[in-house]
Amino acid sequence: MSQKEIVYVLSDSIGETAERVVKAVAVQFQEEEVEIRHTSHVSKKEDIEETIQKAKSEHSILVYTIVVDHLRDYLNKRAQEENITAVDLLAPLMEVFVRKFEREPSHTPGLTHVLDEKYFRKVDAIEFAVKYDDARDIDGIKKADIVLIGVSRTSKTPLSMYLAYRGFKVANIPLVPEVPAPTELFELPKGRCIGLVITPDNLNAIRKERLKKMGLQANASYAQMDRILEELDYAEKIMKRIGCPVINVSNKAIEETANEVVDILDL
Structure with a gap:
């Protein structure tokens, strides 16, 4: 049996959105061969750093939904420094919304859960x-x-x-x-x-x-x-x-x- 590929999911909320997207992709590559590990309610750099070190040692992918600017920027910076593949699921669509609506988002985590x-x-x-x-x-x-x-x-x-x-x-x-x-x-x-x-x-x-x-x-x-x-x-x-x-x-x-x-x- 081949070793499972590990994907780390980080979120400043529960992380359900990121997990759903990862599973939707993983099923195309035999989902049972992918293990998803969670880091939820990220609120400080230490939360990110701990996951960065784990992902580095296991050659894993990072997938995240973080809307707080300084945390997202820190994650991107550290992922680049450690040569870790990190995927921001929200940024591309967020940028489209900003251009279309001509205003900035609230950058408030957990709003999906509230809804x-x-x-x-x-x-x-x-x-x-x-x-x-x-x-x-x-x-x-x-x-x-x-x-x-x-x-x-x-x-x-x-x-x-x-x-x-x-x-x-x-x-x-x-x-x-x-x-x-x-x-x-x-x-x-x-x-x-x-x-x-x-x-x-x-x-x-x-x-x-x-x-x-x-x-x-x-x-x-x-x-x-x-x-x-x-x-x-x-x-x-x-x-x-x-x-x-x-x-x-x-x-x-x-x-x-x-x-x-x-x-x-x-x-």
Whole structure:
């Protein structure tokens, strides 16, 4: 069995980007014959010097993603002095960006990892909103960043999803006179729950349209004004008992309501 070729990967962050590129290339040369060794979170010259000495003794290649200028310059200088092949994966594209955008980069390490964390937080929030939509699981009330309550057709679900896309875990609970409100709602700390209300006329029009799309009669109890007033009155009593802020969603875009929620709860 032939000895593995060693590639040192250096980064002032985790080093995932460099590792992916090295593996993509290594697979073209029988990946199992290449060993990748990491030096992550490079923050001082001593970190680089240690790897330089190892790479020199093992006749290895250095591949790096370092955005801090003085560290990158030091690595390049030492690699040349020791006759080590060093490949800067970011510099060529960075230079193109500088020319195109006509401004300098921030030279801040770890930004990719920060973006990844935001992405996964967003995914978790969306999965949370789906799981705890429409009171499917009452346990979501205590786990949520935001709990939305209101009668049917007050935009609870689309608002939950929009807020989830912004990274907030949202549970929503419909308020129905015949169904007791979950006790968990009254145990929530202040600043976690928002009540959604709407004018009776707007709700009547929305519900009639909903029935029409479902192929049902528009004069069903669901869309009758007496029923609507009863539901709104019940919801108002629950919201007062909880003591939560209330937003009137009549004729408001989801984005506008979402901004109000975030502002009111100071998130």
